Amino acid sequence: MDHPELDDRDLVRRVASRDREALADLYRRHGRVLFGQILFVVSDRGVSEEILQDTMVAVWRDAAKFRGDSRVRSWMIAIALRKARDRMRRHQVSAAHDDVLPEHPDAAPGPELLALDRVEMADVATAVTRLRPGHREVLGLVFGAGLTLPEVAGILEIPEGTVKSRLYAARTALSEQLREKGYSR
C-alpha cells in the first residue's frame, strides 16, 4: 500500500522502525531510477537486479543511519553505486575504478572535440554505453538521475571539481570514440 502522503524522509523513518510497507514504497518510488543507474554502470541486467536487491536490503538495514543531509534518492543511489563498485571490484573490473580514470584537466573543450549534435543519436547512445564505468557513472547521475553536481559529488565522495573534470573527460572520451567510428569534426 503506497503512502502518497508521506515524503521520502518519512518513509525512511518508517523503514528505520521496521515498517516493511515503507520499504516497498521506497522501492516503488525509486526502484526504477536505481535500477537504471545500476544497469547503466554494470551493463548486466542479472547482476543489476542483484545489486538492486542488495541496495534495498542495505536501505532496510541502514535506514536508522540516514541523517537527512541529502535527498533520500541520492542516499539510495549512493548505496547502489557502492554496491555496484564493490561487485565490479570483486570481479576485477579494475579498469572501471575511479583511480585510473583519465580526467580532463581543463574545463574548456579541446579543439579536437566533435560537435556531438552532428552525430547520429543512436551512435552517441551506443558510444555512451561503451565508456568506462566511471564515466558512465557520472553521466548517469547527472543526466540519468538528474542530480546536481554537488549531489553527485556527495554520492561519489569526491570534490565537485572532480565531478566536473570527470564530466569533461567523459565527453572527451565520447568524442574520441566517435572519431574512431569515422566521425570527423
Added chain:
Amino acid sequence: MNGESPHLSLEDLIQSAEGASRDEEHLANCPTCQAQVRDWNRISEAVSVAVGTVEPPPQLIDEVLASVDHSPALKRGRRHVGPSRRARLGSVAALVVVGLGAFGLTFALGPSTGVTGVAGASASVLGRQVMLPRGFRLVRMSGSSCHPWAVAITIRVPVDIAMTPGLEPKRTSRQLPVQGIGDLVKGPSEEQTCIQSSKSAPYMLPTGVSATTPLIPTKQGGAPTSIDGFYAEVVPIKVADANAPAPRMTWTHVACGQIPSGPSGASGASGPSGASGTSGTSGPSGTSGPSGTSGSSGTSGSSGVQVSCGAPGSIGASGPNQKLDSVIPGTVIYVRVPASDGKYQLVTVIGWSMPAKQLVSIATEALAPRS
C-alpha cells in the same frame, strides 16, 4: 557565468542543456556556449536513451522483504533470500554439501526460494538438452560459475526461470548466497576470480570464456577468467509415503557421475552417506529415498539422501556413487533430500567443466518442502 571565464559554468551549461537556462541572455549571444549546450544536450539525450526506462522486477521487493523478515544472516551483513516458510524451516533444511574428487570444492548454500514450475520440463545447458526425470517438476534454475580453486569466496546464484525454453517467461531474481569453504580445496589457495555467468543472457559465459576454457590457475599463468560453471535446479518431489518421519538433514558429502568409458572409475569413492567432507548439522536420519518418483536410478543412503546420476539424454544410465574424477561435462547430478512434511526436494546441479577428467563443481542444497 564561470568565475574568470566569460562563458557559462558547467552547471549552467548542463542546466541549459536540460532546458533550464539560468542565463538566457548570455546564451543567446554566445556561439561558444550555444555549441557546448548542444553537445551536452546530445549527451543528455544519449544517456537518457542508454539508461532507458527499464523496470526492475516487481517481485524483487517481495524477495527483499522475505529476506529481511527472517534472515538471521542479515544481522551479520549477509542475507539469505527466501520465503518465510522456508526460513522457518531453515534448521530442517540443512545444507548438503557435495564435494568433488580431485577438484573438491565445497559450497554451502543457504535457503532458497521457489517459484511455480511446469511439468515435463527439460533444460538446455550450453546447447545441451537435459531432460528431467519423469514425474519431476522443474521449479527453477540458477546459474553461476566460479573458479573451483577459489577459497572462501562468496557468490550468489541467480535464478531465472526464463532460462528454460518453454517455461513461463517469468523472472525471479532470488539470490542464493554460496560460501566457498575450501576445506576440500586443493591447489593454489590464492584468491581466484569468480565470475558469474550472466543471468540476462542465460548460459552465456563471459567474453572469451567458453565451456571448455582450460582451467589454469592465475598463478600458473592462466587467465583470471578461467572458470567452470554450473547451474542448479530445484525440483519438488512427492514421496510415496507422506507419513514418513521427518528427518533432519545431515551434511553430506555426495559424489556421483558418469564414467565416459569403461568401469575403471566406478569405484564408488564417495557416496550419499557422507564418505568425507564437511561436518554439519545432524539429526535423525535413515529414511529411505522416495521410491518410484522418477525414472532415474538411485540409491538411498543412510542420511536419507538419495542420489542418482545421469547424463544429458540418458538419465540414470550410469550407476550412482561413481568416482567423479572422470565425468563428462554436462553430467547431471541429482540429490534428493527428504523434507519435513514427507515431501522431498530435489536439487540438481548441472556442471560443465574443462576438457578431460576435470570435474564439475557441484553444490547441492537441501530444501524445505513447498506445498
